[in-house]
Amino acid sequence: MMSYQVQAFLDNDSETFSYVVSDTASRQAVIIDPVLDFDYKAGRTSTDSAEQILAYVKQHNLQVDWVLETHAHADHLSAAPFLRSKLGARIGIGAEITQVQAIFKDVFNLEKEFLPNGSQFDRLFADGDTLQVGNMSIRAMHLPGHTPADLAYVINEQAAFVGDTIFMPDVGTARCDFPGGSASTLFDSIEKLLALPADTEIYICHDYPPAGREHQYLSSVAAQKQHNIHVGGGVSKADFVQRREARDATLAMPRLILPSVQVNIRAGQLPPAEDNGTTYLKVPINLL
Numbered sequence: 001m002m003s004y005q006v007q008a009f010l011d012n013d014s015e016t017f018s019y020v021v022s023d024t025a026s027r028q029a030v031i032i033d034p035v036l037d038f039d040y041k042a043g044r045t046s047t048d049s050a051e052q053i054l055a056y057v058k059q060h061n062l063q064v065d066w067v068l069e070t071h072a073h074a075d076h077l078s079a080a081p082f083l084r085s086k087l088g089a090r091i092g093i094g095a096e097i098t099q100v101q102a103i104f105k106d107v108f109n110l111e112k113e114f115l116p117n118g119s120q121f122d123r124l125f126a127d128g129d130t131l132q133v134g135n136m137s138i139r140a141m142h143l144p145g146h147t148p149a150d151l152a153y154v155i156n157e158q159a160a161f162v163g164d165t166i167f168m169p170d171v172g173t174a175r176c177d178f179p180g181g182s183a184s185t186l187f188d189s190i191e192k193l194l195a196l197p198a199d200t201e202i203y204i205c206h207d208y209p210p211a212g213r214e215h216q217y218l219s220s221v222a223a224q225k226q227h228n229i230h231v232g233g234g235v236s237k238a239d240f241v242q243r244r245e246a247r248d249a250t251l252a253m254p255r256l257i258l259p260s261v262q263v264n265i266r267a268g269q270l271p272p273a274e275d276n277g278t279t280y281l282k283v284p285i286n287l288l
Helices: 048-059 080-087 099-106 183-193 223-228 237-247 257-264
Strands: 004-011 016-024 028-031 035-038 044-045 062-067 090-094 123-125 131-135 136-142 149-154 160-161 200-203 218-220
Touching: 004 048, 016 048, 016 160, 028 048, 028 131, 035 048, 048 080, 048 237, 062 131, 080 090, 080 123, 099 257, 136 183, 183 237, 200 223, 218 223
Parallel strands: 028 062, 062 090, 090 123, 160 200
Antiparallel strands: 004 016, 016 028, 035 044, 131 136, 136 149, 149 160, 200 218
């Protein structure tokens, strides 16, 4: 019998799933990959999605200890700072975020005060690090490839929250053409993930459903090994890399990559305001 409860929240705009995972005995909980709403045309943020999570937490009288990021997302802004301000939670991410920060500090020519050392986060998790939240043992599994810093959070060795590493079986796997990405590395990471027991639950971060089905977020190791259209059925590494790189070459950049990355490498904080009191996000021209 599971000793934890999973509640999923879908942000339709970015097709992102956020999660509240709570220990049924102690009511202690973590939030995984929360979304800050962003109207790109107006340059305006709002907290509607995060407030749905907050309402659930309060309704169920949960104590949230951590907001956990699977990686620095390129398709939505993180609501981690908002939730930290409301709940007193700490923010964690993979230790290799420092590599991502260094890459994008150069891409966006960020202010010299921004240090690519991970200090913007409360904890950096290395592969194999564990976190105890009530009766939940949460193990960090480093799964680079989509970005250098991607993590899965494995809870009680029963459920893995995998970020963008792998999607529902009929959608496949994450792209690898962002700075620091690697299809070869992603294949190795997926092999590591799918070495977990066959009945391990896999909770995905995004779903892009084919026509005719609703959004889904829950799969399993067994289902992925059998049916994933990119890595299922024993595909070779060479074939995967060839197909993944060919597909990535056809993909447009995510709509919110430019605002998302420069905010998310700051643990969701907006850049410092300029001398007129206004905060600005940068758009590098002809760079990506």
